[in-house]
Amino acid sequence: MKVVGWGGDHVKMLDQRLLPGEITFLELRDVDGVADGIRNLSVRGAPAIGIAAAYGMALAALSNDASDRASWLERWDADRATLRGTRPTAVNLAWALDRVDAVARPLLDEANFAEAGADGDSPWLRSVEAFRARVLDEARAIDAEDEWMCRQMGDFGAALVPQGARVLTHCNAGGLATGGYGTAVGVIRSAWARDKGLHVFVDETRPLLQGARLTAWELDQEKIPFTLITDNMAGYFMRQGKVDMVVVGADRICANGDVANKIGTYSVAVLAKHHGIPFYVAAPFSTIDLSLPGGDHIVIEQRDPSEVTHHAGRRMAPESTRAANPAFDVTPHELIAAIVTERGVMRAPYTSTLAEAAAVSMART
Numbered sequence: 001m002k003v004v005g006w007g008g009d010h011v012k013m014l015d016q017r018l019l020p021g022e023i024t025f026l027e028l029r030d031v032d033g034v035a036d037g038i039r040n041l042s043v044r045g046a047p048a049i050g051i052a053a054a055y056g057m058a059l060a061a062l063s064n065d066a067s068d069r070a071s072w073l074e075r076w077d078a079d080r081a082t083l084r085g086t087r088p089t090a091v092n093l094a095w096a097l098d099r100v101d102a103v104a105r106p107l108l109d110e111a112n113f114a115e116a117g118a119d120g121d122s123p124w125l126r127s128v129e130a131f132r133a134r135v136l137d138e139a140r141a142i143d144a145e146d147e148w149m150c151r152q153m154g155d156f157g158a159a160l161v162p163q164g165a166r167v168l169t170h171c172n173a174g175g176l177a178t179g180g181y182g183t184a185v186g187v188i189r190s191a192w193a194r195d196k197g198l199h200v201f202v203d204e205t206r207p208l209l210q211g212a213r214l215t216a217w218e219l220d221q222e223k224i225p226f227t228l229i230t231d232n233m234a235g236y237f238m239r240q241g242k243v244d245m246v247v248v249g250a251d252r253i254c255a256n257g258d259v260a261n262k263i264g265t266y267s268v269a270v271l272a273k274h275h276g277i278p279f280y281v282a283a284p285f286s287t288i289d290l291s292l293p294g295g296d297h298i299v300i301e302q303r304d305p306s307e308v309t310h311h312a313g314r315r316m317a318p319e320s321t322r323a324a325n326p327a328f329d330v331t332p333h334e335l336i337a338a339i340v341t342e343r344g345v346m347r348a349p350y351t352s353t354l355a356e357a358a359a360v361s362m363a364r365t
């Protein structure tokens, strides 16, 4: 199921807040609506919010009715800033916005049109139409490439999964978080398809239960056997020797291999290290941010404390409770056995393996 897509004159977005109970697609007709959908987690997961932002820019281009270049680009940039400001941690969002801008903006260069006003078949309108088409093409390409990259990661990652492995995952890095198939869940799906006879431990992932609501739902659809556990049970099962490997997704990976992912990932990585269990990260290169040397530079999104004090609209803590709600944490590279990407499996020293792989331009097959 595609979680986000283009509806001709609107953005279609699966409202993941309602899963697993209800499958409802939102029809978003302006950039503010797409921004709200990203902010309120109707769409979530690093690659999926990048794709949503790219389709959001297709909407921005369609609704922009300014009749001269300067005001057109001013509105375009304001819409880009709105989308960019929604969630700070996953780099895919800014990556997708920059990519769309880079291919479309030259179509409005001085050289490409004569400023002729908005009447009839003017060069200006032709430029705008070309711009709109180019943005939509790029959004669709980002979407399609992401699914392809997930399948590549699945192929590479499956080779790391031992026969009969018990695999623990945290949060949701599945088809719901991507253009399709999933990153960490993609590795699990590919291993399952190769008859590895897996069993998955799914961390419920407090406070918003992406594991319980989304990963469990996806695995159930795929008929992959799993056990749902609360986050604080991971150590119990590791100590009993019931977990053979961990695989998670990522929101941003720094040049040195430090990984930001859903809050609680770091605790799982420390536990895995203590128990001698390999801890893998699966993420496409669109999640790798070589401009940041290490995890201390990553901006961690702080969300509304009511997500911690309340559950399903009901208060769970006394009225006066102060709660903290960092949405992500950073797992230092020392705790990571390998990073599975669409370009292969990267191992330490990440500073050189990631940089070398990033330099290779990949031809899509």
Ligand code: MRU
Pocket: 044, 045, 046, 047, 090, 170, 171, 172, 173, 174, 177, 178, 182, 183, 184, 210, 248, 249, 250, 251, 261, 262, 263, 327
């Ligand atoms: O707050 P969320 O649900 O957007 O957080 C999602 C995660 O942390 C995922 O693990 C990550 O984005 C990778 S998704 C392929």
